[in-house]
Amino acid sequence: MSSLTTMLKAPGAMLEVDDDPEAVYEFFCSKGWSDGLPVIPPTPERVERMLAYCDRNFDQPVVKIPPRFGAATPIRVAANAVMAGCKPEYFPLVLLALEAMAEEPYNLYGTQATTHPCTPLLIFNGPIAAEVGINAGHNVMGNFFRANAAIGRAVRLALVNIGAAIPGTGDMATAGTPAKFTFCVAENEAASPWEPLHVERGFPQEASTVTVIAAESPHNVNDHESISAEGILTMTAGTMTITGSNNAYYAGQPCVAFGPEHAQTIAGDGMSKADVKQWLFEHATMPMGRFSKEGIERRFRRKLADQYANASLDAAVRMFAKPEDLIVIVTGGAGKHSAYIPTFGNTRSVTRALKREDGELVTSIEELKRG
């Protein structure tokens, strides 16, 4: 714990605020250290408790977060996790998400500073998601569940407070998205008829992983009428084909999050996850003529000239470049709803497994507990 003690002795490391919730709230907002909501004050004692499940050196940067390229040390991230309302056992998952986002394919710099309304969607797979209480059932993308709220919020606070994704200065989002408060789910593996996302990507079933996607807010797919795979996928494809999406221009890896009932109906007709991706690749298209004349001329004819320079207005515009690029998960509770989640486009999702310092997979969060 010496590094924590040393760091707290550094000039300016400690601040005093009245021991009053409203005073703390006012102070953090005035400093620009909050997301606009009240925070838990990151006292030394709370930060130290937050690090109880951290097997890293507390003051060694795990990643650097653009656009400031601030050093995300465990101590700094822990302070943000305290502020967000995390339990200490959530903390390794916050670090894991930041590490995944720092991998080059994710394009953290671009996703932080862009005018586009993207934010990290964190999808957790494996046993630790349930162990720490990440919701995968009803209202999975909504409010109420502490782990979903606090883990996603801690990541967002780190992006702002360490990375300087400050609106108008480092985060140039024109309008942003409410998902910037938190966007964190677990896949409902028990209710899925298909292999979970991490297994599909080559990780063992017992691995606990996070997949990070530079996502927009989800759009609902309401389908109470279809009783066939083709019916539900037709409705899904219709929801996916939108002219204003970055995926229409930059392809990328958009995500379909099927509700369990839709997924069961689709699988019941014999379709695998790969079949679903292939079907949507072929059908989630729209004619170029649906775009504006200027869009056709400036975007498709010139910038995407290799595909569309001489194409007819009936030429198909796809939302992803190849079937395997579509991310398919199953999450949520009962009901005839699924969700389509467009992305920043110029980004790739990254999946990363939670491992101990020795490189072995963590199968229970308790393995990381210090002392």
Added chain:
Amino acid sequence: MAQLTKRGLIAAVVCSDSFMKLGTAQAKVFGVPDLPLLKIQHPLGGLNMDKVRARAAVAVPQLLKVVKEQQS
């Protein structure tokens, strides 16, 4: 541009007024706090050619000034 500046070349970034704070901050982050930012009116995207030329007319004199200053 930061890399070009560090290699001794004359470099500048065209930056619309809405993005000046980001440009200034990033120049510092990348170790070239004096990187010239050629300020034009926002936006640059979605303009017809006349308006693009008008932006260029504002940027080019700033670029020439940078070149002259750094050559002298």
